Amino acid sequence: MLVSILIPTRNRARSLATLLKSLERVNLCNPSRMEILVIDNGSTDETPSMLKDEQLKNRLCSLTVLREDRPGKARALNCGLATVGGELIIILDDDVTVDRNCIAKHIEAYGQSNFAAIQGRVLPGKDPEGRDADPSRLREYNIPIVDYGDKMIPIRGLIGTNMSVKRGVLEAVGRFDDRLGPGASGFSEDTELSIRICEAGFEIGYTPGAVVYHELNPARYGRAYNRDVEYRKGVSRSIYRHDSLMFRVLPDLLANCLRFGIYKMLGLTQKAYKTEGRIMKCWGYMMGKRRAAGKSEPAS
Numbered sequence: 001m002l003v004s005i006l007i008p009t010r011n012r013a014r015s016l017a018t019l020l021k022s023l024e025r026v027n028l029c030n031p032s033r034m035e036i037l038v039i040d041n042g043s044t045d046e047t048p049s050m051l052k053d054e055q056l057k058n059r060l061c062s063l064t065v066l067r068e069d070r071p072g073k074a075r076a077l078n079c080g081l082a083t084v085g086g087e088l089i090i091i092l093d094d095d096v097t098v099d100r101n102c103i104a105k106h107i108e109a110y111g112q113s114n115f116a117a118i119q120g121r122v123l124p125g126k127d128p129e130g131r132d133a134d135p136s137r138l139r140e141y142n143i144p145i146v147d148y149g150d151k152m153i154p155i156r157g158l159i160g161t162n163m164s165v166k167r168g169v170l171e172a173v174g175r176f177d178d179r180l181g182p183g184a185s186g187f188s189e190d191t192e193l194s195i196r197i198c199e200a201g202f203e204i205g206y207t208p209g210a211v212v213y214h215e216l217n218p219a220r221y222g223r224a225y226n227r228d229v230e231y232r233k234g235v236s237r238s239i240y241r242h243d244s245l246m247f248r249v250l251p252d253l254l255a256n257c258l259r260f261g262i263y264k265m266l267g268l269t270q271k272a273y274k275t276e277g278r279i280m281k282c283w284g285y286m287m288g289k290r291r292a293a294g295k296s297e298p299a300s
Contacts, residue, residue: 001033001086001087001088001107002033002034002035002085002086002087002088003033003034003035003086003087003088003089003090003103003106003107004034004035004037004084004085004086004088004089004090005023005034005035005036005037005089005090005091005092005103006037006039006077006080006081006084006089006090006091006092007019007036007037007038007039007091007092007093007094008039008041008073008076008077008080008093008094009038009039009040009041009043009047009076009094010040010041010042010043010047010073010076010094010182010183011043011044011045011047012043012045012047012094012095013043013045013046013047013050015094015095015215016038016047016050016051016094017050017054018097018215019092019094019095019096019097019098020036020038020054020063021097022097022098023036023098023103024059025100026098026100026101026102026103026104027100027101027104028103028104029104031060031061032060032061033061034061034103035061035062035063035064035084035085035086036061036062036063036064037064037065037066037080037083037084038051038063038064038065038066039065039066039067039068039076039077039079039080040065040066040067040068040076041068041069041071041072041073041075041076041183042067042068042069042070042071051065052065064083066079066080066083071183071184072178072181072182072183072184073160073181073182073183073184073189074175074176074177074178074179074180074181074183074184074189075178075183075184076183077091077160077175077176077189078175078176078178081170081175081176084167086167087166087167087168088106088107088110088164088165088166088167089164089165089166089167089170090103090106090163090164091160091162091163091164091165092161092162092212093160093161093162093214095214095215095217096122096125096161096162096212096213096214096215097125097212097213097215098211098212098213099210099211099212099213101209101210101211102120102162102209102210102211102212103210105120105207105209105210105211106118106120106164106207106210108207108209109152109205109207109209109210110166112152113152113205114203115154115203115204115205116165116166116169116197116202116203116204117158117163117164117165117166117169117194117197117202117204117205118163118164118165118204118205118206118207118210119146119155119157119158119159119162119163119204119205119206119207120146120162120163120164120206120207120210120211120212121146121147121148121162121206121207121208121209121210121211121212122143122144122145122146122147122159122161122162122211122212122213122214123145123147123211123212123213123214124138124141124143124145124213124214124216125213125214125215125216126213126215126216127215127216127217127218128216128217128218131216133216139270139273139274140221140222140226140273141216141220141221142220142221142222142225142226142229143214143215143216143217143220144159144161144214145214146159146161146162146206147208148206148208149208150208151208152205152206152207152208153205153206154203154204154205154206155204155205155206156194156198156204157190157191157194157195157204158190158191158193158194158197158204159190160181160189160190161212161214162210162211162212163190164210165197169197169200169202172200172202173193173196173197173199173200173202174196176189176192176193177189177192177193177239177240179239180192180236180239180240181236185232185235185236185239185288186229186232186233186235186236187229187232187233187236188233188236188237188239188240191240192239192240195240223273223276226273226276226277226280227276227277227280228280229277230276230277230278230279230280230281230284231280231281231283231284231287232284233281233284234280234281234282234283234284234285234286234287234288235284235285235287235288236284236288237281237284237285237288238284238285238286238287238288238289238292239288239292241285243285245286245289249282249285249286250282250286252278252282253279253282253283253286256275256278256279256282257279259271259275260272260275260276260279263275
Protein backbone atom coordinates (compact mmCIF):
# COMPACT_ATOMS: atom_id res chain seq x y z
CA MET A 1 0.00 0.00 0.00
CA LEU A 2 0.96 3.63 -0.38
CA VAL A 3 1.69 5.18 3.01
CA SER A 4 1.25 8.92 3.51
CA ILE A 5 3.06 10.67 6.37
CA LEU A 6 1.50 13.98 7.40
CA ILE A 7 3.58 16.47 9.38
CA PRO A 8 1.93 19.77 10.37
CA THR A 9 4.50 22.38 11.37
CA ARG A 10 4.89 25.96 12.48
CA ASN A 11 8.13 27.76 13.35
CA ARG A 12 10.14 24.65 14.25
CA ALA A 13 12.63 24.53 11.41
CA ARG A 14 15.41 22.89 13.43
CA SER A 15 13.16 20.22 14.92
CA LEU A 16 11.48 19.52 11.59
CA ALA A 17 14.83 19.10 9.84
CA THR A 18 15.83 16.53 12.47
CA LEU A 19 12.58 14.62 11.94
CA LEU A 20 13.00 14.59 8.15
CA LYS A 21 16.55 13.31 8.56
CA SER A 22 15.30 10.46 10.75
CA LEU A 23 12.69 9.56 8.12
CA GLU A 24 15.49 9.15 5.55
CA ARG A 25 16.84 6.25 7.63
CA VAL A 26 13.65 4.21 8.16
CA ASN A 27 13.60 0.52 7.30
CA LEU A 28 11.05 -0.17 4.56
CA CYS A 29 11.02 -2.88 1.91
CA ASN A 30 9.80 -0.36 -0.67
CA PRO A 31 10.49 3.26 0.37
CA SER A 32 9.01 4.51 -2.92
CA ARG A 33 5.59 3.50 -1.54
CA MET A 34 5.91 6.18 1.14
CA GLU A 35 5.11 9.85 0.63
CA ILE A 36 5.81 12.69 3.06
CA LEU A 37 3.54 15.73 3.19
CA VAL A 38 4.65 18.67 5.31
CA ILE A 39 1.97 21.28 5.91
CA ASP A 40 3.47 24.65 6.85
CA ASN A 41 0.94 26.38 9.09
CA GLY A 42 2.10 29.95 8.48
CA SER A 43 5.71 29.70 9.64
CA THR A 44 7.62 32.98 9.95
CA ASP A 45 11.03 31.45 10.69
CA GLU A 46 13.37 29.71 8.24
CA THR A 47 10.99 26.75 7.76
CA PRO A 48 9.97 27.69 4.16
CA SER A 49 13.59 28.01 2.95
CA MET A 50 14.64 24.87 4.80
CA LEU A 51 11.83 22.92 3.14
CA LYS A 52 12.85 24.20 -0.31
CA ASP A 53 16.32 22.81 0.34
CA GLU A 54 14.86 19.50 1.53
CA GLN A 55 12.84 19.15 -1.67
CA LEU A 56 16.04 19.41 -3.73
CA LYS A 57 17.53 16.35 -2.05
CA ASN A 58 17.60 12.94 -3.69
CA ARG A 59 15.03 10.87 -1.80
CA LEU A 60 13.65 7.38 -2.17
CA CYS A 61 10.20 8.78 -1.33
CA SER A 62 8.43 11.97 -2.38
CA LEU A 63 8.34 15.11 -0.23
CA THR A 64 5.45 17.49 -0.82
CA VAL A 65 5.15 20.86 0.93
CA LEU A 66 1.75 22.47 1.40
CA ARG A 67 0.89 25.82 2.95
CA GLU A 68 -2.09 26.52 5.22
CA ASP A 69 -1.93 30.08 6.55
CA ARG A 70 -5.08 29.90 8.64
CA PRO A 71 -3.84 29.11 12.16
CA GLY A 72 -4.48 25.71 13.67
CA LYS A 73 -2.94 22.24 13.58
CA ALA A 74 -6.34 20.73 12.72
CA ARG A 75 -6.67 23.03 9.71
CA ALA A 76 -3.16 22.09 8.60
CA LEU A 77 -3.96 18.39 8.90
CA ASN A 78 -7.21 18.80 7.00
CA CYS A 79 -5.29 20.60 4.26
CA GLY A 80 -3.01 17.59 3.99
CA LEU A 81 -5.88 15.12 4.10
CA ALA A 82 -7.50 16.89 1.15
CA THR A 83 -4.56 15.96 -1.09
CA VAL A 84 -3.18 12.80 0.50
CA GLY A 85 -2.82 9.74 -1.72
CA GLY A 86 -2.10 6.94 0.75
CA GLU A 87 -4.37 4.16 1.93
CA LEU A 88 -2.69 4.42 5.32
CA ILE A 89 -2.08 7.83 6.88
CA ILE A 90 0.56 8.32 9.57
CA ILE A 91 0.51 11.60 11.52
CA LEU A 92 3.65 12.81 13.28
CA ASP A 93 4.34 15.95 15.29
CA ASP A 94 7.22 18.11 14.06
CA ASP A 95 9.20 17.83 17.30
CA VAL A 96 9.82 14.07 17.29
CA THR A 97 12.29 11.74 15.61
CA VAL A 98 11.29 8.29 14.41
CA ASP A 99 12.87 4.96 15.23
CA ARG A 100 14.16 3.17 12.14
CA ASN A 101 11.33 0.60 12.38
CA CYS A 102 8.54 3.03 13.26
CA ILE A 103 6.83 3.24 9.87
CA ALA A 104 7.17 -0.49 9.17
CA LYS A 105 5.67 -1.30 12.58
CA HIS A 106 2.67 0.92 11.93
CA ILE A 107 2.07 -0.95 8.67
CA GLU A 108 2.69 -4.35 10.27
CA ALA A 109 0.18 -3.68 13.07
CA TYR A 110 -2.70 -3.51 10.60
CA GLY A 111 -1.80 -6.89 9.17
CA GLN A 112 -1.79 -8.41 12.65
CA SER A 113 -5.06 -6.94 13.91
CA ASN A 114 -8.48 -5.56 13.03
CA PHE A 115 -7.62 -2.10 14.31
CA ALA A 116 -8.81 0.84 12.23
CA ALA A 117 -6.36 3.27 13.83
CA ILE A 118 -3.06 2.74 15.63
CA GLN A 119 -1.30 4.60 18.40
CA GLY A 120 2.47 4.25 18.43
CA ARG A 121 4.79 4.54 21.40
CA VAL A 122 6.09 8.01 22.38
CA LEU A 123 9.24 8.11 24.51
CA PRO A 124 11.36 11.01 25.78
CA GLY A 125 14.19 12.03 23.49
CA LYS A 126 17.09 14.38 24.14
CA ASP A 127 17.42 18.04 25.07
CA PRO A 128 19.18 20.64 22.84
CA GLU A 129 22.54 19.68 24.41
CA GLY A 130 22.01 16.01 23.59
CA ARG A 131 21.28 14.92 27.16
CA ASP A 132 18.81 12.15 27.95
CA ALA A 133 15.75 12.68 30.14
CA ASP A 134 16.07 12.34 33.90
CA PRO A 135 13.68 9.48 34.79
CA SER A 136 12.79 11.16 38.09
CA ARG A 137 11.58 14.33 36.30
CA LEU A 138 9.61 12.91 33.37
CA ARG A 139 6.38 14.68 34.28
CA GLU A 140 8.14 18.04 34.57
CA TYR A 141 9.26 17.95 30.93
CA ASN A 142 5.61 18.39 29.89
CA ILE A 143 5.82 16.16 26.84
CA PRO A 144 3.35 13.45 25.82
CA ILE A 145 4.65 10.03 26.85
CA VAL A 146 2.77 6.98 25.54
CA ASP A 147 3.90 3.57 26.71
CA TYR A 148 1.31 0.87 27.31
CA GLY A 149 3.84 -1.94 27.45
CA ASP A 150 5.30 -4.43 25.03
CA LYS A 151 2.14 -5.98 23.55
CA MET A 152 -0.44 -4.82 21.04
CA ILE A 153 -3.63 -3.95 22.88
CA PRO A 154 -6.88 -2.11 22.20
CA ILE A 155 -7.00 1.42 23.66
CA ARG A 156 -9.58 4.18 23.96
CA GLY A 157 -7.95 7.08 22.14
CA LEU A 158 -5.16 8.48 20.01
CA ILE A 159 -2.45 11.05 20.62
CA GLY A 160 -1.56 12.81 17.39
CA THR A 161 2.15 12.85 18.14
CA ASN A 162 2.51 9.38 16.60
CA MET A 163 -0.67 7.87 15.21
CA SER A 164 -1.96 6.24 12.05
CA VAL A 165 -5.39 5.67 10.59
CA LYS A 166 -6.84 3.99 7.53
CA ARG A 167 -7.95 6.45 4.89
CA GLY A 168 -11.35 4.77 4.64
CA VAL A 169 -11.97 5.37 8.33
CA LEU A 170 -11.45 9.12 7.92
CA GLU A 171 -13.75 9.07 4.91
CA ALA A 172 -16.39 7.46 7.14
CA VAL A 173 -16.06 9.67 10.24
CA GLY A 174 -14.81 12.97 8.79
CA ARG A 175 -11.69 15.03 9.28
CA PHE A 176 -10.40 16.95 12.31
CA ASP A 177 -12.51 19.54 14.13
CA ASP A 178 -10.70 22.81 13.40
CA ARG A 179 -12.00 24.43 16.59
CA LEU A 180 -9.59 22.18 18.49
CA GLY A 181 -5.85 21.67 18.71
CA PRO A 182 -2.76 23.91 18.75
CA GLY A 183 -3.42 27.26 17.12
CA ALA A 184 -7.10 27.09 18.09
CA SER A 185 -8.31 25.86 21.48
CA GLY A 186 -4.89 24.36 22.20
CA PHE A 187 -5.54 20.61 22.45
CA SER A 188 -7.82 17.62 21.86
CA GLU A 189 -8.20 17.47 18.07
CA ASP A 190 -6.92 13.88 18.31
CA THR A 191 -9.15 12.97 21.27
CA GLU A 192 -12.31 14.25 19.60
CA LEU A 193 -11.47 12.32 16.41
CA SER A 194 -10.92 9.19 18.51
CA ILE A 195 -14.41 9.53 19.97
CA ARG A 196 -15.95 9.67 16.50
CA ILE A 197 -13.89 6.68 15.36
CA CYS A 198 -15.14 4.58 18.29
CA GLU A 199 -18.73 5.79 17.94
CA ALA A 200 -18.66 4.64 14.31
CA GLY A 201 -17.85 1.12 15.49
CA PHE A 202 -14.13 1.06 14.69
CA GLU A 203 -11.44 -0.10 17.11
CA ILE A 204 -8.26 1.75 18.08
CA GLY A 205 -5.12 -0.13 19.03
CA TYR A 206 -1.63 0.42 20.40
CA THR A 207 1.52 -1.12 18.97
CA PRO A 208 4.81 -0.97 20.92
CA GLY A 209 7.19 -1.22 17.98
CA ALA A 210 6.20 2.04 16.27
CA VAL A 211 8.39 4.32 18.37
CA VAL A 212 9.10 8.04 18.19
CA TYR A 213 11.25 10.12 20.52
CA HIS A 214 9.90 13.48 21.65
CA GLU A 215 12.47 16.24 21.97
CA LEU A 216 12.98 17.88 25.36
CA ASN A 217 12.47 21.63 25.14
CA PRO A 218 13.53 23.69 28.18
CA ALA A 219 10.85 26.27 27.31
CA ARG A 220 8.27 23.63 28.27
CA TYR A 221 9.75 22.63 31.62
CA GLY A 222 8.08 23.29 34.96
CA ARG A 223 4.88 24.19 36.75
CA ALA A 224 3.92 27.40 34.93
CA TYR A 225 3.91 25.69 31.54
CA ASN A 226 2.08 22.69 32.98
CA ARG A 227 -0.64 24.89 34.48
CA ASP A 228 -1.16 26.65 31.15
CA VAL A 229 -1.26 23.37 29.22
CA GLU A 230 -3.78 21.75 31.54
CA TYR A 231 -5.96 24.87 31.55
CA ARG A 232 -6.08 24.84 27.74
CA LYS A 233 -6.85 21.12 27.79
CA GLY A 234 -9.84 21.94 29.98
CA VAL A 235 -10.99 24.70 27.63
CA SER A 236 -10.60 22.32 24.68
CA ARG A 237 -12.58 19.63 26.46
CA SER A 238 -15.42 22.09 27.07
CA ILE A 239 -15.94 22.37 23.31
CA TYR A 240 -16.73 18.72 22.62
CA ARG A 241 -17.82 17.29 25.99
CA HIS A 242 -20.90 17.91 28.05
CA ASP A 243 -19.92 16.93 31.60
CA SER A 244 -22.16 18.16 34.40
CA LEU A 245 -20.57 21.18 36.08
CA MET A 246 -22.50 20.63 39.29
CA PHE A 247 -22.19 16.87 39.63
CA ARG A 248 -18.84 16.10 38.00
CA VAL A 249 -16.54 19.03 37.24
CA LEU A 250 -16.99 21.02 40.46
CA PRO A 251 -16.67 17.93 42.72
CA ASP A 252 -13.51 16.92 40.80
CA LEU A 253 -12.12 20.43 41.27
CA LEU A 254 -12.73 20.43 45.01
CA ALA A 255 -11.39 16.88 45.48
CA ASN A 256 -8.20 17.69 43.60
CA CYS A 257 -7.70 20.88 45.60
CA LEU A 258 -7.85 18.76 48.76
CA ARG A 259 -5.45 16.17 47.34
CA PHE A 260 -3.04 18.89 46.24
CA GLY A 261 -2.87 20.29 49.77
CA ILE A 262 -2.23 16.84 51.24
CA TYR A 263 0.48 15.98 48.70
CA LYS A 264 2.25 19.30 49.27
CA MET A 265 2.14 18.79 53.01
CA LEU A 266 3.58 15.28 52.67
CA GLY A 267 6.27 16.38 50.22
CA LEU A 268 4.94 14.18 47.39
CA THR A 269 6.09 16.57 44.67
CA GLN A 270 5.30 14.47 41.58
CA LYS A 271 1.78 13.70 42.79
CA ALA A 272 1.27 17.36 43.67
CA TYR A 273 2.49 18.34 40.20
CA LYS A 274 0.01 16.01 38.51
CA THR A 275 -2.86 17.08 40.76
CA GLU A 276 -2.21 20.77 40.16
CA GLY A 277 -2.65 20.04 36.46
CA ARG A 278 -5.98 18.36 37.15
CA ILE A 279 -7.13 21.43 39.07
CA MET A 280 -6.27 23.66 36.12
CA LYS A 281 -8.03 21.32 33.69
CA CYS A 282 -11.25 21.50 35.71
CA TRP A 283 -10.94 25.29 35.91
CA GLY A 284 -10.33 25.54 32.15
CA TYR A 285 -13.40 23.42 31.46
CA MET A 286 -15.56 25.66 33.62
CA MET A 287 -14.19 28.84 32.03
CA GLY A 288 -14.69 27.38 28.55
CA LYS A 289 -18.32 26.58 29.28
CA ARG A 290 -18.82 30.03 30.77
CA ARG A 291 -17.44 31.74 27.67
CA ALA A 292 -19.57 29.55 25.40
CA ALA A 293 -22.67 30.42 27.41
CA GLY A 294 -21.85 34.11 27.14
CA LYS A 295 -21.52 33.89 23.34
CA SER A 296 -24.86 32.12 23.05
CA GLU A 297 -26.78 34.76 24.97
CA PRO A 298 -28.81 37.03 22.67
CA ALA A 299 -27.72 40.64 22.45
CA SER A 300 -29.97 43.01 24.39
